[in-house]
Amino acid sequence: xxxxxxLRTSGAVRGFGAPPTRRTFLAMLGSAGAVRLVPQPHxxxxxxxxxxxTLLCVGALTGGGSGxxxxxxxxxxxxxxxxxxxxxxxLALASHPARPIIYAANSVNRYRHEPRGTVxxxxxxxxxxxxxxxxxxxxxxxxTYPRSLAVSPDGRSLLVAAFGGGAYNILPLDESGxxxxxxxxxxxxxxxxxxxxxxxxHPASVVFVRQHLMGIAADFGADRLDLLSPxxxxxxxxxxxxxxxxxxxxxxxxxxxxxxxxxxxxxxxLRPALTIFRLVPPAHLEQSGEIPLPSTPAAITWCPQxxxxxxxxxxxxxxxxxxxxxxxxxxxxxxxxxxxxxxxxDIRAIHAGPAALYLASERGLITVNLDHTSRTPLLxxxxxxxxxxAVSLAAVTRA
Amino acid sequence: xxxxxxxxxxxxxTLKSGHNLRFPASDQEAADRILLCASADETxxxxxxxxxxxxxxxxxxxxxxxxxxxxxNPQGAIIDLSLYKTVTRDGETGSYCVAPGAVLGDVxxxxxxxxxxxxxxxxxxxxGAGGHISGGGYGLLSRLYGLTADWIxxxxxxxxxxxxxxxxxxxxxxQDPDLFRAxxxxxxxxxxxxxxxxxxxxxxxxxxxxxxxxxxxxKDMTEEQFTRIxxxxxxxxxxRGKDPDTWGLFSLLEVTPKVTGHFGIHSQFCQPDGTVNDxxxxxxxxxxxxxxxxxxxxxxxxxxxxxxxNLRTQGGSPRGIIxxxxxxxxxxxxxxxxxxxAKYKSAYMKKTFTPAExxxxxxxxxxxxxxxxxxxxxxxxxxxxxxxPGLVRDTAVAQRxxxxxxxxxxxxxxxxxxxxxxxxxxxxYTAVYTGSHVDAHHQGTPWGDRYEGCYMNYADCDMLRYxxxxxxxxxxxxxYPFLQQVKRRYDPxxxxxxxxxxxx
Numbered sequence: 088x089x090x091x092x093x094l095r096t097s098g099a100v101r102g103f104g105a106p107p108t109r110r111t112f113l114a115m116l117g118s119a120g121a122v123r124l125v126p127q128p129h130x131x132x133x134x135x136x137x138x139x140x141t142l143l144c145v146g147a148l149t150g151g152g153s154g155x156x157x158x159x160x161x162x163x164x165x166x167x168x169x170x171x172x173x174x175x176x177x178l179a180l181a182s183h184p185a186r187p188i189i190y191a192a193n194s195v196n197r198y199r200h201e202p203r204g205t206v207x208x209x210x211x212x213x214x215x216x217x218x219x220x221x222x223x224x225x226x227x228x229x230x231t232y233p234r235s236l237a238v239s240p241d242g243r244s245l246l247v248a249a250f251g252g253g254a255y256n257i258l259p260l261d262e263s264g265x266x267x268x269x270x271x272x273x274x275x276x277x278x279x280x281x282x283x284x285x286x287x288x289h290p291a292s293v294v295f296v297r298q299h300l301m302g303i304a305a306d307f308g309a310d311r312l313d314l315l316s317p318x319x320x321x322x323x324x325x326x327x328x329x330x331x332x333x334x335x336x337x338x339x340x341x342x343x344x345x346x347x348x349x350x351x352x353x354x355x356x357l358r359p360a361l362t363i364f365r366l367v368p369p370a371h372l373e374q375s376g377e378i379p380l381p382s383t384p385a386a387i388t389w390c391p392q393x394x395x396x397x398x399x400x401x402x403x404x405x406x407x408x409x410x411x412x413x414x415x416x417x418x419x420x421x422x423x424x425x426x427x428x429x430x431x432x433d434i435r436a437i438h439a440g441p442a443a444l445y446l447a448s449e450r451g452l453i454t455v456n457l458d459h460t461s462r463t464p465l466l467x468x469x470x471x472x473x474x475x476x477a478v479s480l481a482a483v484t485r486a
Numbered sequence: 487x488x489x490x491x492x493x494x495x496x497x498x499x500t501l502k503s504g505h506n507l508r509f510p511a512s513d514q515e516a517a518d519r520i521l522l523c524a525s526a527d528e529t530x531x532x533x534x535x536x537x538x539x540x541x542x543x544x545x546x547x548x549x550x551x552x553x554x555x556x557x558x559n560p561q562g563a564i565i566d567l568s569l570y571k572t573v574t575r576d577g578e579t580g581s582y583c584v585a586p587g588a589v590l591g592d593v594x595x596x597x598x599x600x601x602x603x604x605x606x607x608x609x610x611x612x613x614g615a616g617g618h619i620s621g622g623g624y625g626l627l628s629r630l631y632g633l634t635a636d637w638i639x640x641x642x643x644x645x646x647x648x649x650x651x652x653x654x655x656x657x658x659x660x661q662d663p664d665l666f667r668a669x670x671x672x673x674x675x676x677x678x679x680x681x682x683x684x685x686x687x688x689x690x691x692x693x694x695x696x697x698x699x700x701x702x703x704x705k706d707m708t709e710e711q712f713t714r715i716x717x718x719x720x721x722x723x724x725x726r727g728k729d730p731d732t733w734g735l736f737s738l739l740e741v742t743p744k745v746t747g748h749f750g751i752h753s754q755f756c757q758p759d760g761t762v763n764d765x766x767x768x769x770x771x772x773x774x775x776x777x778x779x780x781x782x783x784x785x786x787x788x789x790x791x792x793x794x795x796n797l798r799t800q801g802g803s804p805r806g807i808i809x810x811x812x813x814x815x816x817x818x819x820x821x822x823x824x825x826x827x828a829k830y831k832s833a834y835m836k837k838t839f840t841p842a843e844x845x846x847x848x849x850x851x852x853x854x855x856x857x858x859x860x861x862x863x864x865x866x867x868x869x870x871x872x873x874x875p876g877l878v879r880d881t882a883v884a885q886r887x888x889x890x891x892x893x894x895x896x897x898x899x900x901x902x903x904x905x906x907x908x909x910x911x912x913x914x915y916t917a918v919y920t921g922s923h924v925d926a927h928h929q930g931t932p933w934g935d936r937y938e939g940c941y942m943n944y945a946d947c948d949m950l951r952y953x954x955x956x957x958x959x960x961x962x963x964x965x966y967p968f969l970q971q972v973k974r975r976y977d978p979x980x981x982x983x984x985x986x987x988x989x990x
Contacts (some may be wrong), residue, residue, distance in 0.1 A: 200950035201985040227560065228542070229983040253979050255540075268514060272561045273540035276650030276979045287648055287978040327540065 142169070142216050143438065143445055144189045144209075145452055146177030146479035156180070156191060156209055157474045158216035159452065160485060163442060166454060168473045169216025174207060179436075180481035181236045181245075187211040188221070188264040189481045190238065190245055196231035204233040204249055206258060208266055213486035222265045227272040230254040235290070235304075240297040244270075244323065246315065248290035248304055255290055255304060255315065257325045270323035277309025280336030281357050285310065294344045294351075301328075301370060305339035305353055312339065312353065314370045328370045334358060334377075343387045343396065350375075350419060352396060354384035361387075361398065361412075365419050375419030382408070386437040386446070395462045396421060397444060399434045407434045409444070409455065411463050425463040429453065438480040447477035488532050489522040489569075501566070502557065504549030505612075507827045508904060509557035517544065517559040524569040526654070526681035530644050533679060534652050536563045543981065545679050547586040548614020552830040553945045555675055555984035565679065567616055573597060581640060581684040586616025591817045597688065598813050604691035606631035606871075611817055619683050621943030622671035622883045624891070626736040626754050626816070629727075629870030631689045635670040635881050636872075640684035643669060645677060648978045658684075668972040671883035672960070673942035676969070676988050677976050692734075692760035692812040696768055698805050700751045700780035704744040704852065711778065713844035715739075716865075718774050719751065720838025723867050723889035732767050733870035734758055740864050741847060745857040748784065751775065754815065762809055772805045782806025827904065829911045831894035832944035833919070833932035834868070834885045840923045840936070850914050861896040861911055882969065884961030885938045892932075893944055912948050933958055945986055955986075 140162045148154045154174040160167040177191035191207040198205050208222040226233060232251030238260070239246070245258040245266050257271035279285025289308030296303065302315040302325065312331040318324040333339050338357030345351070351364045351372060359380035364372040385407060386399040394414035399407050411425040429446070436447040444464070446453040451472040455464045491497050493516075502516045503509065510516040518541070521532040536543045542562035544555065549568070551557070556564060571588040573596035575581070582603070584593055591611030597603045606627040608618055623634030631637075640658040643665070647653055655678075657666040668677055702715060719739045726732060737753035755768040762768075782805055810818075847863065850856055868891040878886045885891075896911050898904075916930040925934030931952055933939055939958035940949060949955045960966040966988070973980070973988045980990070 200947075202983070202989055228985060229980055269560070272542065274537075274542050274979075274981065275540065276537060276646065276648070276981070278648035278978065283974075286974070287980070 140485040141440060142211060142213065142483040142485045143440075143452075144180055144182070144211065144218075144481045144483060145447060145474045145477050146174065146180050146191055147447075147474050147476040148176060148478055149476055152176070154193075154476075156189070156218060158211060158218060159471065159474070160216060161440060161443070161445065161454075166452060166469065166471045168471070170212070170218045172209065172218040172220060174209075174220075175205065177207070178478055179233070179235045180479040181238050182481045182483050183238050183242055183260070183264045184240055185242050186264040187213045187483050189483060190236055190266070191479070192233035192236045192247060194232045194234060194250075196251055198225040201225075202229050202231055202252075203227065204231045204247075204252070206233065206236065206245065206247060206266055208264065211483045213483065216485075224258060224266045224268065226252075226256045227254060227269050230256050230269075230272070235292045237293045237295045237302065239295050239300055239302070241300060244317075244325070246293045246295065246302045246304070246325070248293045250289045250291055250307070253288035253290065253308065255293075255313070255325070257315075257323065259323045271325045273315070273325070273327060275306060275309065275313075277306065277311065279308055279310040279338060279357070281338065284308075284357065285336070285338065291340045292342045294342045296344065296348045296366065298348045299366075299368065299370075303342060303344070303351060303372075305342050307338050307340050307356065310335055310337055310339065312342075312364070312372060314372070316370060329372075331364070331372045333362065334360075337362075341384065341387045343389050345389055345394075345414070346391060350414070350416070352387065352421070354387045354398065356383055359383050359400070361421065363419055363421060376421070378421060385434050388437045388439050390439045390462050392441060393462055397437055397439055399429070399437055399446065401432055401434070403432075405432045406430060407432055409464060424461075427455075427464045429455075435478040436480045438482060440482070445480060447474075447480050449476055451475050452477050488524075488528045491520040491522065493518060502564075503825065504546060504551055504557050505825050505828075506550075506552060506554075506557075507825050508829075508901075509551075509554035511554065511558065515554070515558045515560050517557070517562050517564045519563040520566055521563055522566045522569050526570075526642060526644075529565060529567065529570065529679055529681055530652050530654060532563075532565050533644055533646070536565065537646055537650050537652065537981065539563075542983070543679075544984070545616070545675060545982070546614075547616025547674075548589055548612060548618070550610070550613045551617060551674075551945070552828070552943075553947050553984075553986070555945065555986065567679075567681075568614065570681070573600075575601070576684070579684075579686075581686050582688055584615050584619070584683045584685070586614065586680055586682075588615045589613060590615065590618060594813070594817050598691045601688075602691055603688040604816075605634050605637065605685075605688060607634045609816070615683065616680060617674040618943065620669065620672070620674035620680060621941070622881075623943075624868075624872065627689070627692070628872055629733045629736055629867060630756075630758065632871040632874065632877070633671065633881070633883060635883060636877055637685050637688060638670050638683055639686040641666060641669045641680055642682035642684070643677070644679045644681060645976045646979065646981045650979070654681075656684075662976075664968070664972050665976050667880060668882050668969055670881035671942075672969050672988065673945070673986075675982050675984050677972060677982060679982075690760060692756040694760075694762050694809060695754050695756045695812050695815045696762045696765055696807050696809050697752075697754050697815060698768070698772055698782065698807045699753070700772065700775050700782065700805070701748045701784055702750060702778060702780050703748050705747070707852075709845055709848045712848045713839075713841050715775065715778060716839040716844040716847070717841070719865065720835070720890060722771060722774060723869060724838045726770075727867065727889060728869060730758070730870070732771075735767060735771060735867065737771065737867045738864050740862060741851055742862050743857050743860075744852045748781070749851075751780075756812065760812070765807070768807070769805070772807075827898050827901065827907075829896045829908055830944045831911065831915045831946045831948070832941040833892040833894075834888035834938035834941065835890040835892065835932070835936065836887050836938050837889070837936045842921050842923050843918055846918050846921070850917065856910065856914070860898055860907070861894065861914060864893040864895065866891045866893065878963070878965075882960075882965060884959075884963065884965050885941070888938045891941065893941075915948075928952075928954070931958055942986075947985055950985060959986075
């Protein structure tokens, strides 16, 4: 029996609409049921079909301050571990738009004894899934604990959000995708309403707008979104061209940019909500809606093919909740169309493939198959425990 | 009006570096902009612009930072205060005010000529007050009068709050007392930009001093003799040197490689009343070394070495003692030297040398392998008024039990020699602090019963490899956690940072 059939389809939750109370939300969950994990060593998930084979890279924390990056072949919801290399603290991954390279933001505060975070570049063998570290680039002094990174659409720049140091770094990428020393360093200031969490600027999430070569960043500490563009006179030097204030005390923590580039959703952690913005060229964001959430958003991503947004919310219990939202492109609003409970409270990242969702969690990689038509979750799910401590995800096309 | 020197300006290549030409290590590491400010208002305006541009500000007064904390600032801005160098007296409060860009030589001249006062600060004429005093500031009169930071009664400082607003503060024991304490010795580049050091009172300048040098030829120097000299020197400061009547005595034992031909002890003395009517204390100290039959002058051809005393010994007088006006002895020769490539290290010592330490130093400095490396150890007398009780609670200088302070120095000219000199310095220093005389958990560092760590004004990034490096510089009695609190409160965005700044 498909989970979808057991889901209670909720009513439309439009921007600034009344939020469900905790009690009503839990009641909804009760009627919605939960996704059941099926631990399997590998070769999981029978149903559905990926459009093309994909290599999924998974950053994992292995304990004791160490980490690893794994590759898994995913197709048709099937996960097969292929390769692995040690890493430091790969809290975020991003893939190059044209080359089989992924970049890991190492959430560390020391590089050769200096207070710096680092970025690793890892070459992915598209045929075998084997990994080779090709560079470890330190960030600027005091740019510690990087938490997010994004590659520019032209593949020439890597934008890094240093959460701990309150700074953005732009690293130039050479022809082969190897990062160099920061070509732009933007030290941030600012604070939010919640001390000490928002005692200073904390860039937390970055994305690139494909159409405009513009970066957008969420500053968790300062309650704002920063828009970054290349300096016309020095393309490798970015400057902040606009700042968009978020609701005071909201704590924007994650961004998801719609594939068309015209719509941005910001997840807010401290006042749990999704805020929807329209991108107004050349460099402005206009808020089109806000949806309060019943609990803290932990991960967010768009479905690459359709107007569907997935969010994972974390409860204090051992559960997380997967919400599925339908976009109304004309109105710039989201309507929740499905939800499901997931038996893990520590989901840190989500990747939407054509046939399945992949969720990085402490227990491993959770696969949630999707209904081919509605993109809503199916009952059949799987857990790849080979990647315990998973915290970040990125995909590379398989040869 | 603030002077902005950007890349392309003909002055940029000169002004991008400070005294230590190792920094910036490359053009990419250099700052993008240098802003020369001549007043507190100009400094505040420059800081606002730097913050608004998202640049990292580093602050320079005299440019003598030993590491690259100022000059290595890729895409950042150096706020240079060298044009802000007034030494004045506040007409309202009567406090003496020293601007950060004033060099110590000018401070001495101004304080002396206007008010017959002085500061117990350093001996290099061209060192800027801003960095020197921020790190505590000690010199030839410190055994007599304490550290410069001990005399500060107020500080004007620009901080940057969480919103990025530049805030001008006047801090003292009543206003922002935590920040005030932190400004008394924690080191520059941590909390804000100090635009004025304020002193309600200052010590009277000595009228005159006596100087003397003793030189010991390396030629026939045995390890046993060398060890005895070092221990005799150290024994004095651990024993007799603690008596207040000796606090006007400053001495440095300068160990240079055997290839230089000799090493020496260079001393200055005045009585606590600032005169030299009775030099019996001085003679008593110098006579300790009679048994080694030191020379009191050098052949004209002998190299003088980089010691920091303006010594001109006088052949023929007993033990080469020369009496000089204090001002002449202090600023007479300018001093300081020009920019060069250099590396420095430091160590505070609470006790005299052990035979093992002396033996290691002897072997290293007589080794042919070290002949060309140009390293020098300046072993300064310390203690006296510096170690008066209570100061450790009121200031940010933790080292209040030491009797000697060592500065390890190495100078060279060519960039291609960097790695060799840096490696050699590190090896020598580590070797001296390795062995049974050092606590088992702190091998390679001056820490434990005999030592009191390192001096932040002699910053040494090699020490970062030790996880406990803050203890070396700030002790283990709560000063560093206190400074971290101050940092979080007054610089929440960590605007002012370096690889060795106070870290969360």
